[in-house]
Amino acid sequence: MSYPEKYVLYIGDANDILDIKTANGFCFWRKEDCVGEIALPGCTVTTGLPKMSIAEAKKHGATRFVMGITTHGGRLGHADIPAVQEALALGYLVISGLHLKLGDIDAIRNHPAYRADRVAELRHNAENVIATGTKRKGRRLLTVGTDCCVGKMYTTLALEKELKKRGVACTFRATGQTGMMIAGGGVCVDAVVSDFAAGSVERLCPENDPEHWDLIEGQGSLYHPAYAGVSLSLLHGAQPDAIVVCHEWGRKIMDGTRDFHVPSLREAIDLNLLCARMVNPSAKVVAISMNTRHVADLATARRICDETEEELGLPCMDVVRHGVSAMISGIF
Amino acid sequence: MSYPEKYVLYIGDANDILDIKTANGFCFWRKEDCVGEIALPGCTVTTGLPKMSIAEAKKHGATRFVMGITTHGGRLGHADIPAVQEALALGYLVISGLHLKLGDIDAIRNHPAYRADRVAELRHNAENVIATGTKRKGRRLLTVGTDCCVGKMYTTLALEKELKKRGVACTFRATGQTGMMIAGGGVCVDAVVSDFAAGSVERLCPENDPEHWDLIEGQGSLYHPAYAGVSLSLLHGAQPDAIVVCHEWGRKIMDGTRDFHVPSLREAIDLNLLCARMVNPSAKVVAISMNTRHVADLATARRICDETEEELGLPCMDVVRHGVSAMISGIF
Numbered sequence: 055m056s057y058p059e060k061y062v063l064y065i066g067d068a069n070d071i072l073d074i075k076t077a078n079g080f081c082f083w084r085k086e087d088c089v090g091e092i093a094l095p096g097c098t099v100t101t102g103l104p105k106m107s108i109a110e111a112k113k114h115g116a117t118r119f120v121m122g123i124t125t126h127g128g129r130l131g132h133a134d135i136p137a138v139q140e141a142l143a144l145g146y147l148v149i150s151g152l153h154l155k156l157g158d159i160d161a162i163r164n165h166p167a168y169r170a171d172r173v174a175e176l177r178h179n180a181e182n183v184i185a186t187g188t189k190r191k192g193r194r195l196l197t198v199g200t201d202c203c204v205g206k207m208y209t210t211l212a213l214e215k216e217l218k219k220r221g222v223a224c225t226f227r228a229t230g231q232t233g234m235m236i237a238g239g240g241v242c243v244d245a246v247v248s249d250f251a252a253g254s255v256e257r258l259c260p261e262n263d264p265e266h267w268d269l270i271e272g273q274g275s276l277y278h279p280a281y282a283g284v285s286l287s288l289l290h291g292a293q294p295d296a297i298v299v300c301h302e303w304g305r306k307i308m309d310g311t312r313d314f315h316v317p318s319l320r321e322a323i324d325l326n327l328l329c330a331r332m333v334n335p336s337a338k339v340v341a342i343s344m345n346t347r348h349v350a351d352l353a354t355a356r357r358i359c360d361e362t363e364e365e366l367g368l369p370c371m372d373v374v375r376h377g378v379s380a381m382i383s384g385i386f
Numbered sequence: 387m388s389y390p391e392k393y394v395l396y397i398g399d400a401n402d403i404l405d406i407k408t409a410n411g412f413c414f415w416r417k418e419d420c421v422g423e424i425a426l427p428g429c430t431v432t433t434g435l436p437k438m439s440i441a442e443a444k445k446h447g448a449t450r451f452v453m454g455i456t457t458h459g460g461r462l463g464h465a466d467i468p469a470v471q472e473a474l475a476l477g478y479l480v481i482s483g484l485h486l487k488l489g490d491i492d493a494i495r496n497h498p499a500y501r502a503d504r505v506a507e508l509r510h511n512a513e514n515v516i517a518t519g520t521k522r523k524g525r526r527l528l529t530v531g532t533d534c535c536v537g538k539m540y541t542t543l544a545l546e547k548e549l550k551k552r553g554v555a556c557t558f559r560a561t562g563q564t565g566m567m568i569a570g571g572g573v574c575v576d577a578v579v580s581d582f583a584a585g586s587v588e589r590l591c592p593e594n595d596p597e598h599w600d601l602i603e604g605q606g607s608l609y610h611p612a613y614a615g616v617s618l619s620l621l622h623g624a625q626p627d628a629i630v631v632c633h634e635w636g637r638k639i640m641d642g643t644r645d646f647h648v649p650s651l652r653e654a655i656d657l658n659l660l661c662a663r664m665v666n667p668s669a670k671v672v673a674i675s676m677n678t679r680h681v682a683d684l685a686t687a688r689r690i691c692d693e694t695e696e697e698l699g700l701p702c703m704d705v706v707r708h709g710v711s712a713m714i715s716g717i718f
Contacts, residue, residue: 153579153581182485184612184642185611185612186612186643187643187644187646188644244579244581245579245581246579246580247485247577247578247579247580248576248577248578248583248615248616249485249577249612249613249616251580251615252614253612276618276661277664279519280516280517280518280519280581280584280585281581282618282664283580283583283615283617283618283620283622284580284581284583284615285615286608286614286615287580287614287616290612290615310516311518311519312519329608329614332609
C-alpha cells in the first residue's frame with residue numbers, strides 16, 4: 055500500500071493526548087504534508103495544526119483523511135461515523151489503523167460513497183505467511199523497548215533521517231499503524247494472526263543488498279504481559295544484526311498494567327539478545343535510546359545518559375534532545 | 387462452542403501421516419465417539435477406523451464431520467470441496483480447524499445447504515481481548531515444548547484423564563484445533579490476532595476455585611523461529627504455576643525449519659521459567675515429558691528418562707509408555 059499527497063488529521067472529540075498519539079506521530083514526521091486537523095466539539099487536545107472542517111481541508115488540497123485517534127478496545131464513537139461518511143462523500147482516501155475494520159460498520163459500508171479501495175485499513179492488509187527463519191542478505195536494525203510507548207518509532211525514524219542525510223542506503227520498515235501512515239507502507243504486526251506474525255516481518259524486510267540497512271520499528275516489550283508475543287515474533291522475523299534498546303527514564307510500571315514492573319535495561323538487553331541470537335547469532339545491542347521527556351532539566355538528562363553509557367558500555371542518548379549522531383557512529 | 391455426539395473423520399486423499407495428525411489425535415482420545423473415516427481414492431494413510439462413505443457414516447449415527455486433515459498453507463484440495471458440500475447437504479455439523487475459513491470458499495458458502503452455524507470454524511471464533519496480566523485464583527499447569535509436535539497435547543490430555551480418575555478437580559483447556567475438537571471447546575491461539583493472543587488465553591482459563599487445576603495445552607516453542615511469539619503469548623496468558631516441558635528424544639532440527647537446532651532441555655527450562663515468572667513469580671517446572679517414539683527398545687527408553695531425571699532433578703517419563711503417575715505425585 056502506498057499513498058503520497060496531502061493529509062488532514064482527524065482527532066474527533068479526544069480529551070487525552072494519548073488518544074491522538076497517531077495524529078501527533080504523523081504530524082511530527084510528516085508536518086509538511088499536513089494541511090490541518092479536524093476536531094469535534096468537546097475536543098480539548100490538538101496536534102498544533104490549524105483547525106478546519108473536512109470540506110475546508112479539501113479546499114486546501116488534502117486528499118487523505120487520517121484517523122488520528124486510537125480507541126481503547128478499537129471502538130469508534132458515534133460522532134466519528136458521520137465524519138468518515140463525509141470524508142468518503144468528499145472523495146478522500148480514509149486511512150485507518152484501528153483494529154476495528156471501518157468497512158465492517160454498517161453505516162460506513164452501506165454509505166453510497168463507500169468503496170473498499172477508498173479506505174486503507176492498515177490493520178487488515180497482511181497476508182498469511184509462516185516464517186522460515188532463513189538468513190537473508192542485507193543488514194537489519196531493530197528498535198526494542200523495556201515497555202510500550204517509550205520511543206521506538208521515533209528512534210527508528212530519527213535514524214532513517216540521519217542515515218539518509220549521510221548517504222547510507224536504508225529503508226524505514228513500519229510495523230504499527232502510525233509508522234505505516236508515515237512511511238506509506240509496512241505491516242501492523244499486532245494485527246496479524248499470531249501464527250503469521252514472524253512471517254509477516256520476514257516479508258517486510260526481505261533479502262537486500264549486503265550493505266543496505268532495514269531500520270525496523272519495534273513494538274511492545276518482551277516483558278509486557280499482553281504484548282510480549284508480538285515483540286518476540288517481531289524480533290525473530292526481523293533477525294536484527296543491530297538492536298537499539300529504548301527506555302523511558304523514570305517509568306516504573308508497564309504501560310496499561312496495574313503492577314508490572316518495567317525491567318532494567320540490563321534485563322531487557324539480555325533477554326532480547328538471548329532470543330535474537332536464536333535467529334541471528336551475531337546480533338548485538340548497539341545503543342540505548344533514553345527517553346527523558348519527564349526530566350525538565352537538560353543537564354540532568356545529559357547526566358542520566360552519561361551514567362547509563364558508563365554502566366552498560368553502550369552509547370546512550372535522548373534522540374529528541376541529543377540527536378542520533380553518537381548512536382550512528384557506533385553502528386554504520 | 388460445544389458439540390457432543392458421534393463423529394466421522396475426513397482424511398481426504400492424504401499420503402502423509404502428518405497430514406492427518408488432527409484425525410489421528412481426535413481418534414486417539416475420542417475413539418468411542420467415532421464411527422469411521424472418510425478417505426478419497428488415492429489416500430494411503432489411515433486412522434485405523436472403518437472406511438465408509440459420508441452417507442454410510444450418517445446411517446451409523448454420525449452427526450459431526452471432522453476435517454481431519456491439515457493442509458500446508460491452509461488450502462483445501464479441489465476434491466475436498468465436494469466432500470464438504472455433501473456433508474452439509476446431509477445435515478452434518480462440519481468442524482474445521484483450518485486457517486482457511488470454509489465459509490470464505492464460494493463453492494461452500496453458496497451451496498444451498500450452507501449455513502454459518504453448520505460449520506464450526508475453530509480458528510475463527512476468538513474475540514478481541516487484551517491481556518491484563520492480573521493474577522487469577524485457581525491453579526494452572528501448562529505444557530511447553532523444546533519444539534512443535536513433541537507431545538504437548540497428549541501429555542495434557544493424559545494428565546487430565548489420570549487426575550479425573552483420582553478425583554482432582556481439573557479442566558483440559560485446548561489451544562489448538564485438534565485439542566478443541568477433542569474437548570469440544572477452547573481457543574486456537576495461533577489463529578488469534580497477535581495483539582489478543584495472550585488475552586485469549588487469559589479468557590480461556592479464568593479465575594476458578596483455589597484448588598481447581600486448569601491443564602492448558604501448549605503450542606510451539608519459545609525457540610521456534612516461526613511460532614515463538616505464539617508460545618510466549620500462551621505462556622503469559624496461562625500464568626502457569628506448574629510447567630511440564632515436552633521433548634522428543636533424538637530430534638535435532640526444529641520442525642519445519644532447515645537448520646534450527648532444538649534447544650537442550652536445560653535451555654528450554656531456563657527460558658520458559660524466566661518468561662513465566664514475569665507473570666507468576668512462583669512458576670515452577672515440575673516434570674519432563676519425554677517422547678521416545680523413535681526408540682524401539684523399551685529398556686533404552688526407560689534409561690533415557692532415568693538419566694534425564696538424574697541430570698535435571700525432575701521427574702521424567704514417556705507419557706505413552708510409562709503413564710503420568712510419577713508426574714502427578716510431584717505436583718498434585
